[in-house]
Amino acid sequence: MDGNGRWACDRGLPRQEGHRAGMTAVREALEGCVEAGVGILTLFAFSTENWERPEEEVLAVMGLLKYYAEKERDELRKKGIRVRILGDLDRVDEDVREAVEQIEKVTADGQRLHLNLMLSYSGRDELLRAARLLAEEAVRGRMAPDEIDQDALEEVLYTRGLPDPDLLIRTSGEFRLSNFMLWQLAYTEIHISPVLWPDFTREDLKAAVHEYQRRERRFGRVSPS
Numbered sequence: 001m002d003g004n005g006r007w008a009c010d011r012g013l014p015r016q017e018g019h020r021a022g023m024t025a026v027r028e029a030l031e032g033c034v035e036a037g038v039g040i041l042t043l044f045a046f047s048t049e050n051w052e053r054p055e056e057e058v059l060a061v062m063g064l065l066k067y068y069a070e071k072e073r074d075e076l077r078k079k080g081i082r083v084r085i086l087g088d089l090d091r092v093d094e095d096v097r098e099a100v101e102q103i104e105k106v107t108a109d110g111q112r113l114h115l116n117l118m119l120s121y122s123g124r125d126e127l128l129r130a131a132r133l134l135a136e137e138a139v140r141g142r143m144a145p146d147e148i149d150q151d152a153l154e155e156v157l158y159t160r161g162l163p164d165p166d167l168l169i170r171t172s173g174e175f176r177l178s179n180f181m182l183w184q185l186a187y188t189e190i191h192i193s194p195v196l197w198p199d200f201t202r203e204d205l206k207a208a209v210h211e212y213q214r215r216e217r218r219f220g221r222v223s224p225s
C-alpha cells in the first residue's frame, strides 16, 4: 500500500493525511475483492523498517489502525470478513495491540474474505524467526535437521496454513518487494500500478485481477501443449 506520503505531499498536506486517505483505499480493496471473488487479501500495513520513521508519523499510523480497528470491526463481521494481524506485535503499543486482537476475535467466523494485515512485519524478520523456532525444535530433540523441509518451514511462518499469494499488487509505481513475504512470493505474479495507494479504487483492483487471469503461470515448467 505505497504512496500515502506522496499523495499528501502533492496536496500540500502532512504525511499523516495521506495515511488517513489510505484507509478509504483499504475499504475499496475489500469491496473489490468481494466483487471479484478473491478469497484472501493480504495488506502490508506497516513494516519493521517503518518503525524508523519520525515518531509523529509512527504514532499517527498506529492511531489510525486503532481507530479503524475499533470503528470497522462490527461492519467487517457483518460482511463476513475475517481479519488476522500478522507480524512482530510485541513492538506494538498495548492499546493498539488490544484493538487489533479484538478485531480478530470479533471477526473470527468470517467466511467470505480473509484479510491479513501485516503489521510490524518484514520478510527477513519472519524468516529469521522461523530459523530460530526450527533450531529450538532441533535442540530440544523434537526434530532432526534433515527433517526441515519446505512444509516444516512454512509451519513456522506467520502465514502458516495460508496458500502462497497468486498476485502481488504494488502501488505508486515502485518496482521492488521492500522486504515483503520473501518466501511466499517465490512464484507470485507481480502487478505494478502507477496509482498512489489513496487513489487506488476497487476498479483498479479488479482490473489487476483481470489482467492476472490472462497470464500463463508455469512455475518453472513448460506450458502443456
Ligand code: IPE
Residues within 6 Å of the ligand: 001, 002, 003, 004, 005, 006, 007, 019, 045, 046, 047, 050, 061, 172
Ligand atoms: C505507505 O505509504 C504506507 C506506510 C508505509 C504506512 P508511504 O508512507 O510509504 O508513502 P510514500 O512512499 O512516502 O509516498
Ligand code: MG
Residues within 6 Å of the ligand: 002, 003
Ligand atoms: Mg513508500
